[in-house]
C-alpha cells in the first residue's frame with residue numbers, strides 16, 4: 156500500500172486545511188523545532204485508529220483538536236483524510252473526524268465504519284498505526300533495544316499477518332461465548348428430563 160495524500164483540518168497545529176502529497180520512496184520531514192513534524196506522523200497514526208495518549212502525546216482524545224492560540228480561537232473538530240493506493244491499483248480513502256463532545260467517526264471510501272474495520276484494513280495491508288514504516292524520533296534506538304517478542308511483533312506487522320491475530324482473538328472470544336451458551340443449554344435441557 157502506498158500512502159499518497161494526507162489532508163488535515165484542525166488537527167493539532169494544522170488549524171487551516173493542509174494537503175500533502177507523499178511521493179513513492181522514503182519520505183523525511185524536515186523543519187524548525189515545533190513546526191509540526193511529529194504532528195504529521197501522529198496524524199497518519201491517528202487516522203489509522205491510534206488512541207494511545209503516549210503515541211499521540213496527548214492526555215485526552217480531544218487534545219488532537221486545535222486548541223487555539225492568543226490570536227486564534229480553538230476549533231470544534233479535527234479531521235484527517237488519508238488517501239492510499241494498493242499495489243494492484245485499488246484506491247482507498249480513510250477519514251477520521253473527532254468533534255468536541257461527540258467522539259470519533261471513521262469512513263472508508265465514504266461509508267461509515269467502525270474503528271476496528273479501519274485497523275483491520277491497514278493490518279491486512281501490512282501497515283497501520285504501529286507500522287515500522289512510520290519512523291518517529293527515537294524509534295531507531297527503540298528498534299535496536301527491542302525485546303525478542305517486540306521484534307517478532309514488528310516482523311509480523313511487516314509480513315502482513317497481524318490482522319490474522321485480531322481475527323483469531325475475535326474467533327476465540329466467539330467460541331468461548333458459544334461454549335458458555337451450550338453449557339447453559341445443557342443445564343436447562345437436563346432439567347427437562
Ligand code: ATP
Nearest residue numbers: 167168188189190191192193194218219220221222
Ligand atoms: P521538534 O523538532 O521540536 O520535535 P516538531 O516539528 O516535531 O518539533 P511538533 O511536536 O509536531 O513539532 O509540533 C509541536 C507544536 O504543535 C507545538 O507548537 C504545539 O503547541 C503545537 N500543538 C500540539 N497540539 C496542539 C493543539 N491541540 N492545538 C494547537 N497546537 C498544538
